[in-house]
Amino acid sequence: MICNQTHHLFRKITTCFLGIFTFLIFSLSVAGNAFANNPEDVNRLVSTNSCYKCDLTNIDLAKRKFEAAYLVESDLSGIVLSEGSLKSADLSRAILRNAQLYKIDLVSSDLTDADLEKANLRNATLSNADFTRANLTGADLRDARFWGFAGTANMTLANLSYADLSGNTLLIDQSFLGANLSHANLSGNVNLQKADLRRTNLEGTNLDNANLAGAKLSNANLKGANLANANLLRVDLTASDLTGANLRGANLKDAILTGTLGLDPYGDYLLTQAEDAVAMGDFHGAINYLDQIPAQTQAYAKAQDKIFEYMTQNS
Numbered sequence: 491m492i493c494n495q496t497h498h499l500f501r502k503i504t505t506c507f508l509g510i511f512t513f514l515i516f517s518l519s520v521a522g523n524a525f526a527n528n529p530e531d532v533n534r535l536v537s538t539n540s541c542y543k544c545d546l547t548n549i550d551l552a553k554r555k556f557e558a559a560y561l562v563e564s565d566l567s568g569i570v571l572s573e574g575s576l577k578s579a580d581l582s583r584a585i586l587r588n589a590q591l592y593k594i595d596l597v598s599s600d601l602t603d604a605d606l607e608k609a610n611l612r613n614a615t616l617s618n619a620d621f622t623r624a625n626l627t628g629a630d631l632r633d634a635r636f637w638g639f640a641g642t643a644n645m646t647l648a649n650l651s652y653a654d655l656s657g658n659t660l661l662i663d664q665s666f667l668g669a670n671l672s673h674a675n676l677s678g679n680v681n682l683q684k685a686d687l688r689r690t691n692l693e694g695t696n697l698d699n700a701n702l703a704g705a706k707l708s709n710a711n712l713k714g715a716n717l718a719n720a721n722l723l724r725v726d727l728t729a730s731d732l733t734g735a736n737l738r739g740a741n742l743k744d745a746i747l748t749g750t751l752g753l754d755p756y757g758d759y760l761l762t763q764a765e766d767a768v769a770m771g772d773f774h775g776a777i778n779y780l781d782q783i784p785a786q787t788q789a790y791a792k793a794q795d796k797i798f799e800y801m802t803q804n805s
Contacts, residue, residue: 535556541559551569552590554575565585572591584601612634616634616636624648626653632656643664645669647668651672662681662682668690673694690711692712695712695716704724709728710730713733717737718736723742742756747784757793760779777800
């Protein structure tokens with residue numbers, strides 16, 4: 491009996507000791523992460539889920555959840571929160587430069603005016619997040635999920651210059667109204683169907699093979715953009731500027747081109763394609779190319795004459 495009681499007491503002491511040891515290890519790890527910065531701010535975040543204007547730079551909190559956290563104007567530069575969660579968090583005006591946010595959950599979070607320059611947001615979940623006026627220059631957004639049951643992310647007036655959104659990223663119905671996407675990478679089957687890209691800066695942007703069917707691109711700057719093999723079916727390009735853009739292989743069927751600038755090279759390209767088809771005896775293919783030449787181009791009048799000529803020869 492005495493042996494049983496001693497054994498029971500020993501188990502209780504051991505359990506208590508392990509609990510204290512685990513707590514100390516956790517406390518030391520948090521303090522260690524924040525040693526070079528501000529451990530008090532880190533502890534405040536962990537204990538209260540709220541930290542206004544805090545210094546949380548360069549700490550490792552991977553896989554931790556801070557849902558509905560209040561982090562307004564806090565500095566999270568270089569923080570590691572990969573596979574963690576900031577769902578419904580308030581990060582307005584926060585600094586997250588070079589933050590490691592791989593596979594993070596940012597559903598319904600507020601990132602208005604936040605600075606996410608060169609942040610790693612690959613495979614992040616961003617549905618219903620608000621990035622209005624946020625700085626995402628050079629950010630990695632490959633395979634990020636911008637939409638879901640909560641709704642689509644809001645990228646209105648955001649700066650996404652040089653950002654990487656390539657791959658199979660789904661941006662259907664996404665709002666980029668007035669955003670800066672200059673020199674961004676949107677190549678490789680990115681789906682931008684019905685996206686709102688009005689007044690967006692897409693100068694030098696890579697949209698190779700992108701699907702833009704039904705998108706709104708009125709008053710957009712597409713100077714020097716790569717739209718090779720892009721699907722521009724029924725796209726509204728009213729008053730947009732395509733000067734120097736690469737439109738080889740692009741589908742502009744039923745596109746609205748009222749006041750669109752820079753279409754002459756595209757018309758010339760289609761005219762050349764038609765001539766090459768005729769040289770191979772493919773009159774039907776030639777007529778198909780000529781039918782795509784926009785009325786606003788210098789090649790249009792010649793194309794109409796060629797259509798009549800080829801139809802006569804092929805009748």
